[in-house]
Amino acid sequence: MTLRGKQTVRDLRRGSRSTLLRRLYFDGPLSRQELGRITGLSAGSVSNVTGELLADGLVEECGSVESDGGRPRILLQVTPGRAHLVGVDVGETQVRVALFDLALTELAASDHPLSDKGHDVDHVVELILTGLAEVLARTGTDPQTVLGVGVGVPGIVEQGAAAEHGLGIVVHSQTVDWDAVPLGRLLRAGTDLPLFVDNGAKTLGQAEMWFGAGQGALHAVVALFGSGVGACVIADGARFRGATSSAGEWGHTKVHVGGRLCRCGSRGCLEAYVGAEALVERWGAAPAGSSEKAGLAALLAAAESGEDAAVELLDEAAEYLGAAIADLVNLFNPERIVIGGWAGLMLGPRLLPAVRDAATAYALRFPRAQTSIELGRLGPDAVTVGAATLPLSQFLDSGGEFPDRSGPAAPAAS
Numbered sequence: 001m002t003l004r005g006k007q008t009v010r011d012l013r014r015g016s017r018s019t020l021l022r023r024l025y026f027d028g029p030l031s032r033q034e035l036g037r038i039t040g041l042s043a044g045s046v047s048n049v050t051g052e053l054l055a056d057g058l059v060e061e062c063g064s065v066e067s068d069g070g071r072p073r074i075l076l077q078v079t080p081g082r083a084h085l086v087g088v089d090v091g092e093t094q095v096r097v098a099l100f101d102l103a104l105t106e107l108a109a110s111d112h113p114l115s116d117k118g119h120d121v122d123h124v125v126e127l128i129l130t131g132l133a134e135v136l137a138r139t140g141t142d143p144q145t146v147l148g149v150g151v152g153v154p155g156i157v158e159q160g161a162a163a164e165h166g167l168g169i170v171v172h173s174q175t176v177d178w179d180a181v182p183l184g185r186l187l188r189a190g191t192d193l194p195l196f197v198d199n200g201a202k203t204l205g206q207a208e209m210w211f212g213a214g215q216g217a218l219h220a221v222v223a224l225f226g227s228g229v230g231a232c233v234i235a236d237g238a239r240f241r242g243a244t245s246s247a248g249e250w251g252h253t254k255v256h257v258g259g260r261l262c263r264c265g266s267r268g269c270l271e272a273y274v275g276a277e278a279l280v281e282r283w284g285a286a287p288a289g290s291s292e293k294a295g296l297a298a299l300l301a302a303a304e305s306g307e308d309a310a311v312e313l314l315d316e317a318a319e320y321l322g323a324a325i326a327d328l329v330n331l332f333n334p335e336r337i338v339i340g341g342w343a344g345l346m347l348g349p350r351l352l353p354a355v356r357d358a359a360t361a362y363a364l365r366f367p368r369a370q371t372s373i374e375l376g377r378l379g380p381d382a383v384t385v386g387a388a389t390l391p392l393s394q395f396l397d398s399g400g401e402f403p404d405r406s407g408p409a410a411p412a413a414s
Contacts, residue, residue: 014401015399016049017053017400019039020046021078023039024078029062030075031065031076032076034073035076056400059079061074078102081102083145083146084100084101084102084146084147085102085389085392086132086150086391087203087385087386089203089383090152090200091226092226092292093292095127096111097110098110099139100385104389108138109135110138114127125186128151129190132191147395148394148403149187149193150203150391150392151187151195151196151387152198152202153173153183153197153199153200155172155199156172156249157170157199158171158244169185171183174263198390200383200387201223201224201230204232204341205231206386206393208376208377209234212378213374217335218236219332219334220334221250221332221337222340223250223340223344224344225275225339226342227275227343228251229250229251231248231250231328233248250324250328252266253269253324254266255269255320256268263277273320274317276292276295276296276343279313280299286298296346296347299314318351322354322356322358323358323359325358326359327362330367333370334371337371339373339374340375341382342380345376345379391403
C-alpha cells in the first residue's frame, strides 16, 4: 500500500527536472557544476536529469567556461525554439494576440480593435480565435509545439472543476457587463490548444515579477493603469488571489464617498478619478473622435504646455493615486510598488514625483520608508507577455511535459 503523501520515483524525477529547468530558465546559461551548487542536487542527479533534458531537446549546450585546472565546463540553457506560447490581452479598446518562443521573444502579433460591438462576448471570442489563427499561420508554427494560450481579461476569473481543459473557466466583469461568462467553453469550441485565463492585472504582475521591475522582491504590488485600474498583490513571492480569486480589484476601492460614478456602477472608486477613460472624460477637451490613448496624450501635452485645467486635473490625479498607494503600503507592507499599464507608463514620468510625495504624506512613516515606488519596465504590452507566462509556468512546474490534448471536448452548440 502506498502511504498518503509519499512521493514516488516519478514524482522525485519530475521535481528534479522542474528544479533544474527553472534554474536554467531564470538564471541560465549555467554549467552542471553550478546547477549542483545552486540546487543542492547531487552531481549524479544533475548529470542524469540534464541528460534527459538534452535528449528531449528542452536544453541545449551554448558554449563553455574555463575551470580551475580541469576541462572547460559546458554551459546549458533552455532551448528557445523547442516550444511556443500564446499570450492574449483582452484590453479596453482592442484584443492583442502574440506568439512567443520559450525565451518569450515575440515572433508575431495580431492586434484587433474592438468594433462598435465593444466587449460583446461572441465578438471578443471571435477576435481571439482569429488572432490565434493569424499568428500561427504567419509564422508557420505547428500547433503541436504550442504549450497553451494564456488570456488576460478584465474582471474576476473563476476556475471551475474542468479548468485544466479550459471548460470550467468563468469570467465575472461588471465594467464590461460580463456576468458569469463561460469563456473557457466558448474558446474551447474554436481551438484544442490548452487554455489558461486570468485577470489582466495579475498577468501583468507575473510578467513584471519574473522579468521586470518586480524582480527580486518577495512582497510587492504591481498596478495596472489603462482605461481602468487593477493590481496584483504579491505575498511571499506568490500572487495573492483571495477566497474567490478577486483580490486585487484596487481600482474599485473608495477614494470619495458618494463621489463620481464608476463604470462598475458604484460611486467614488479610484478608477473613476485616475483611470484613463475617466481622466479624458473629466478633461473634456480631447479632439473630437480621438481614441482614448490619443485623448490621454493630448491631456498630457496640454499639461506640459501649462494649460491650467490640464495641470490641475493631473495634479489631482497624482494626489488620489498617491493616497491610494499609501493604503497599499499600510495594508500590505510591500517592498516595492510597480506602476504599469499603457496609461501608467504614459503618465508616469510626469506624475511619479508627485505620487511619491502624496504616498509619503498619507502613509505611515515606517512602512513607507521601506517601500519603493517605480514604473514598470516591460512596456505597454506587458499584459500579453504575462498571459504567455501562464502556460509557461505550468510547463516549468511539470519539468517540461508537453500538454495532454486528450481532454473533453466542448459540448456542441445547440
